[in-house]
Amino acid sequence: MIRTKWSSVSRSMARVAAAFVASALAIALVAGCTADVGRPRSGDAATESPNPAYPLALTDDAGRDVRIAARPERIVSLAPANTEILYALGVGDRVVGVTTYDDYPPEVEGVAKVGDFAGPNLEAVAAAEPDVVFTATGVQADVIKQLEELGATVVAIDPRTLEGVYERIGTVASVVGAPDAGDELVAKMREDARAVADAVEGREPVTAFIEVGYNPLFTAGVSTLLGELITVAGGENVVKEQDYVSYSLEQLVKDDPAVYFATKGSATDAATLSKRPGYAGLAAVKDGRVVILDDNLVSRPGPRIVAGLRLIAEGLHPEAFSE
Amino acid sequence: MNAATDVMLAYRGASVGYGEAVVVADADLEVRAGEVVGLVGPNGAGKSTLLRAVTGDADLRSGVVEVAGRSRSELSPRERASLVGVVPQQVSAAFSLPGREFVEMGRHPHLPRFGGPSETDRAAVRQALELTGTTNLASRPVDALSGGDLQRLALAQALAVEPRVLLLDEATAHLDLNHRLQVLDLVRDLADAGMAVLAVFHDLELAARYSDRIAIVAGGRLAGAGTPERVITAEALKEVFGVRAVVGPDAVTGSISVTPVLRDGAVARGRHGTVLVVGGGGTAAPLMRKLVLGGFTVLGAALNAGDADAVLAEALGLEYARIEPFAPMNAEAAVTVARFAERADVIVVGPVPFGRGNIDNLLVAVRARRPLVLVGAVDGRDFTGGAAESYWAEALEHGAVTVEDLAGAERAVFALAGGSDAEQ
């Protein structure tokens, strides 16, 4: 009796743990904080008309065909990146609900909270009477389904590439009826990105590693947004794996990247890295080339991603930005 | 030898039980070196609890238990274990250690905190194996042994302790007859060599055969110990166990033989007829037992003391006209039988031969003019020169019922006096 019970406790704990890992990582990644582990996903095939005329038809990042009947007046955003896009487009006054994870820009503090990223409160979302709800994908897949059943118009925005971010900003702009603001924002972002690219143009790529979680050590591989940022910023990611992976410390020591990036959720103090086992010998640590990145800049697929790109580029090629 | 008078285990005003509950109150008992004291009594009376109070498995609520002159509570578990060997009713051994190592566990109280068994310890184990005849089990894994073999190893384990007191808690209950006697003979020898043994027995005859003294545990009390002959009596069995039994010396062993006849609890209630049975030489004993079980009040005609029917009548607590062994019926006995006949609703004459010594039983039975059941024919049973045959004929004239055997007699009695549930 007791034995059976006990073993079932252990088993269920293992199951719960596995479920937690999956959801926790998905949350962390999409919400753009601490530990990011990605999901396999191809690029974005956004097809939307620049024509602001409604009704508007589009395919979102969950692969859903969505029809927007009229200009939405009441908007709920369930992902920090989406919220940043909305404010950057200048339609922040129409945002009537966000999650507790949404912390930028500062004005968002006054907006009603409808739950957290992983578990938005459906009743609170419904009570906000949104004309459109912007969500992420992955951990929010269930939420999308539930909102559809409630009759809400849902648009999933979750780009995985820099180009995808530009495109999706256009999508959001079209949906909310601000295509010009969208074009303007994307143009500015492209300009900033180009400035970074120009600054590092012709410079020898610098090897780099980016830590998104420690103990166990997690890193971003080549097919991730972070990985792309490193490449664009004139770096060479020493990690050749796909997606976000648990990485061997031995391999890191062998790879010995010139620059070591760590997201703020994983490490807040560059100086303490040398105390970690095996780290003292890393060139990046010895040369003082450990850079702590703000997760919110490098992980959120929103307007500030180019600021993140610049941070990474500055870490890789400080001399290119010194003047 | 001085040791023979040493009190090795003593209960002095000991009340033992579990937690607040007292199972046996105010027990007094001494077990001396060299003797086997048996504890008998009904299940649940507290025999095992008395033993468990020695090992600390039961609580001592008041009084003292002394081992080798020292209060049990002063002894550390190791000290106590080195003095007292215990053989439980059953040991569990769901692990695959060889018999020798199982027995060696008995040496635990003697072993130093650090370090293994010495040559002395090994010798003690060897001797315990030899004594119990289990040397052949020494290298066999204990979880593959039969219950009997394991029990003998448990005894060996207890003996490896080299105890001065041995507690047996129905230790032979699960052994076959041969091993049971082997173990108890060994225990007897150990006692004769100076060990003090306190043993709970399930079997009264074994208790009587192997114990120097026996004490009965019943009703929350421990009665004073005495010799088996004094303690195990028909009255004691009736009182303690509610069993009517024939208790007598065993013809072969000279010990006590106990033959349970019936349980009080099995006697049918609510039947009030009285039956006088004329028997003798054991011819009517089965009928008397059946009728008592059937709820009848059974009276016996004149019987010689020591006669099989008389022994049974006594075991059953029946009234009968007692005459001296081998003596003929006298006038007094005839009068007693006549009075019984007056009280009887039915009289049964069993298949007993009639001679001069008992012909008066038949006479009184026939002349009483009560409903009469005659078992068998009189042919070949008349050793009185015709008197029995003439009384028999007279009885038939007056309507006596004849039946073939005792079973027929039983049916006839139920028909004549048993009321509606005669056929039960």
Next chain:
Amino acid sequence: MSRARDIRPAVALAVLGAALAATLVAGITWGAVPVAPGDVVAALGRALSGRSQGLADTLIVGVRLPRVLLAAVVGASLAGAGAIYQALFRNPLADPYILGVSSGAGLGAMLALVATSAATAARYGLVPAAAFAGAMLTMALVVRLASWKGRLDAASLLLAGVAISYTLAALTSFLMVFAREQMAAVVYWMMGGLTGASWAYLAVVAPMFVVGAAASLTLSRELNLMLLGDERAGHLGLSVKAFTYGALAIASLLTAAAVSVAGLIGFVGLMVPHMVRMVLGPDHRVLLPTSFVGGAIVLILADMVARTVIAPVEIPVGIVTALIGGPFFVWLLMRGDRR
């Protein structure tokens, strides 16, 4: 015949000792990054003479050696603790986490993660300490509850352990609702692994292991007596309650030490004592030392697989222990049945 039996454990220990040495060497030689055996020896030599330098030295001395040694200590602690718990509970399914250490350590780790909101160096030092404290406190609470009425038997311990486990696990989940950002960290911690291995961890855990292991080896005779049952053990002079307390304390120390640095690694503590028992029998004078050595070997091997099989990506070592150990255990069981 009895001599043959006496020799067998000695042979087994010698074989296991040699196997442990071989496993240690293999664990240090093989890794995600290939290092030539000659370089390994050279690196170790330089480490001994205190002149470490270069990649091989960092890899071998800074990364691989502490990890392999930590795997050995953690594996040995878990297997030894498992053997003790199985004897005390006379329950073949008893594992080192049976008294709720998993939930206690988990809550401790959670509290430490919440208390150190940022991923500073303090966090990586505080979490193991808090997990250790959580594990020990939980076990003390469970034992206290189980012996409330003065008795201390296996059934009460199990029931108290289950009750406390559920409660603490619920508390941890409740805290997660408020600190979702820490969820991934807590869950990773609970899944267990040796990725955090360092000389500093080893310096903390190794002394606890040495003390616990040495103490437990002096209990083997009494653990044998416990096989007979509480009552029979008492007949033969064992103070069962006091002994149970002591043995629980030692097993708990071993478990908590392992858990604090490696999280919850399953299977080793449950299965290794079984495997040893099936081969060498239940005598704890043999079973305990061989369980320690066996646990060390199994975890070093499992961790080798975890860090090399799809290198440079690592997989949690608990997955390896279960994936390889489960079928192996079944094979042992079937082989035993045939015999």
